[in-house]
Amino acid sequence: MKFLNRSLVSLHATATSAEDAIRQAGGLLQQAGLVEKAYLDAMVDSYEKNGPYFVLAPGIAIPHARPEDGVHEACVALLQLKEGVPFGHSANDPVRLVFALGASSSDEHLELLQRLVTLLNDPKNVELLLGARDYQEIEHVMGGESA
Amino acid sequence: MKILCVCGLGQGTSLILRMNVENVLRELGLDVEVEHTDVSSASGMNADYIITSNELAQSLTGSAKVIIVNNYFDTHEIKTAIEEHLTV
Numbered sequence: 001m002k003f004l005n006r007s008l009v010s011l012h013a014t015a016t017s018a019e020d021a022i023r024q025a026g027g028l029l030q031q032a033g034l035v036e037k038a039y040l041d042a043m044v045d046s047y048e049k050n051g052p053y054f055v056l057a058p059g060i061a062i063p064h065a066r067p068e069d070g071v072h073e074a075c076v077a078l079l080q081l082k083e084g085v086p087f088g089h090s091a092n093d094p095v096r097l098v099f100a101l102g103a104s105s106s107d108e109h110l111e112l113l114q115r116l117v118t119l120l121n122d123p124k125n126v127e128l129l130l131g132a133r134d135y136q137e138i139e140h141v142m143g144g145e146s147a
Numbered sequence: 148m149k150i151l152c153v154c155g156l157g158q159g160t161s162l163i164l165r166m167n168v169e170n171v172l173r174e175l176g177l178d179v180e181v182e183h184t185d186v187s188s189a190s191g192m193n194a195d196y197i198i199t200s201n202e203l204a205q206s207l208t209g210s211a212k213v214i215i216v217n218n219y220f221d222t223h224e225i226k227t228a229i230e231e232h233l234t235v
């Protein structure tokens with residue numbers, strides 16, 4: 001499982017559109033060899049087909065696709081945007097935190113989601129993630145390996 | 148009673164919602180069966196309530212009552228929404 005390790009977090013990024021933001025966040029997973037490029041396309045396809053429902057909270061999007069779209073290991077990356085990008089969600093736009101989720105069918109998937117829920121259920125953590133300029137500022141809330 | 152948590156693919160966000168719905172039900176002391184699925188399967192499944200986002204609610208058909216949650220990480224909102232509907 002790879003949970004928001006240092007190489008999977010990009011802070012103070014710029015994106016021109018929701019699709020761009022999804023591709024950049026997914027790109028962090030792809031560069032680390034955790035997902036195939038096809039998985040990025042599948043995430044964008046899902047956005048186009050099902051809409052922005054995955055903007056789960058104000059400013060927070062969790063795009064993902066299916067395990068069979070090309071995931072090697074349960075993983076999640078974070079793209080923090082300098083300025084909010086509209087995803088078209090009626091209540092939670094604009095988005096500043098994009099968590100690209102590499103969905104796997106293993107038990108690790110559940111464990112990873114549980115960790116993500118624990119992290120994001122605490123508004124103080126969300127505040128910290130929104131304001132962070134350096135990985136060191138958020139390392140302690142990621143709770144685990146940082147390599 | 149059965150609650151269905153629904154998202155677009157039934158693999159990620161509906162599971163996140165389910166985790167927090169189960170947390171809230173436990174807090175409320177309610178013993179309710181919770182499952183998660185994708186939006187296209189949801190209409191064919193038997194459930195008393197469906198919890199989902201406003202963006203997906205329109206695509207749902209069937210007899211289950213739909214409860215809308217905007218912030219999946221706000222257990223207070225989820226609690227209020229559930230309490231409003233599940234008056235026991």
